[in-house]
Amino acid sequence: MLILNSHVLAHLAILAPGLLGASVAKAARARNAARSITIWARRPETRDALRAQPFADTIADTPADAVRDADLVVLAAPVEKIIELAVQIAPALKPGAIVTDVGSVKARICRECAAAMPPHALFIGSHPMAGSAKSGWENADASLFENCTTFVMQPENELQVSAFAFALKVASVCDFWDSLGATPVIVTPSQHDEIVAHISHLPQALATTLAALLAKKNPEWRDYAGNGLRDTTRIAASDATMWVDIFQQNRDDILRALDACQAELAAFRDALEKNDLPQLRARLETGKQFRDAL
């Protein structure tokens, strides 16, 4: 956890806002965290609707127009569109501009977006661990990032870049998230992808698998569900399209997490089959200790 105090208000541009992007705008407005807020949305109808919103000062007609004066650009598009947007805005970025994003997978995005930047601008990926069952800018929430872990990417190899200058820019991005109420955490993209494979993508795979298994059973069983099943499967209700993209983008790390989980589950089954009660108890107690400490 890193909290900086030297926050400087910036001209902020937010591109392709959905729930997260519009929540960044609302939170920045509510907390006076930006000097101005410019938004570009892909669909003309969305741009028209956004013109009436108090969290936008300017609605731009193109991504390039949106970023021209921006100190900080937030690419809020779905994971598979972020790189494309970075390439599109690169020629319009002003000297010293920082570009970040809110995508939930980082290694490929950071590599390709960094490569797309002009020499006078930097891409520093972000991932706020926020979300909601709802999506779309209409459901944006100014308090979405309060106490929310937000990963900010440091370079994989510090020798590749001017370490000191880069560190200052990473600190600025941390500072921005801090100003929205979030808790910034600095990691490398590969650390990030390993962490979220375990604490976010693996839980999604398990919730989906359990729900998909039960979907094959007698539909009456659904009426009998207690809170345990409701909690354990809650995230199975998430948007399928978004998750296909995430699974695909973080495939290797998720496969490794799934392998480890399958081995754990097989060991649990084995202990039960052999009636190895000390082993079964040890697993239950380890799980309980972990959950109690969350």
Add this chain to the structure above:
Amino acid sequence: MLILNSHVLAHLAILAPGLLGASVAKAARARNAARSITIWARRPETRDALRAQPFADTIADTPADAVRDADLVVLAAPVEKIIELAVQIAPALKPGAIVTDVGSVKARICRECAAAMPPHALFIGSHPMAGSAKSGWENADASLFENCTTFVMQPENELQVSAFAFALKVASVCDFWDSLGATPVIVTPSQHDEIVAHISHLPQALATTLAALLAKKNPEWRDYAGNGLRDTTRIAASDATMWVDIFQQNRDDILRALDACQAELAAFRDALEKNDLPQLRARLETGKQFRDAL
């Protein structure tokens, strides 16, 4: 779902009350669902403490004393103590008495408790799908059973018993749970054990396995947990001793549920490894449909 209207107030005895047993007493008192409530607890200190509670009319010193006048006896002990209690009270039961329980595994309990009954009394197992992170009679809650699915056991083979007389008694037990606000559901013990293996015990095994896997990782990762991980692992915080008993008692059904789940998880992994996006999407959408319908 079956709701009867012909409720007749009964002399109620509750043996070995923890959270569930004392909640039965509180709910019965609050809803005037029993003519009198007699309680027996194993520890003398608990009996003393219960004497001061408005939900008990009489505190008995022995299980036999507790059940002598009872129309309905609720054995609220942990799963592995229920059969022992049934054997102990059998000689003291009055003609027409019904004995039930609140254990979360049913086949063995129903078989052995039925065998322990005298000819003039019947054992009809129950399982309210209620619970709480808290345990102990001090945490009892009169509203614990409101809208709570409560399984009531019909015999496996109706020819073995006088079907009509038995059906009336099953209806009385359903009626009692209904009077506490619960939703009774009639199933056989083997159906029950298959259902709960899937909708309760398998989710517990998965939550425990995920939590036990993450317990091996960098402790800092815990600070990054979002609501998805919190929800998915919530029941991993349950009491380990209780769950060792449940896993042991419902071993065969849980092993079958685990096998089915491992096969689903392997198929998910396979789809991801092969980049079979339609298959991955189909699994996510099936899971979402199931969860949305809960």
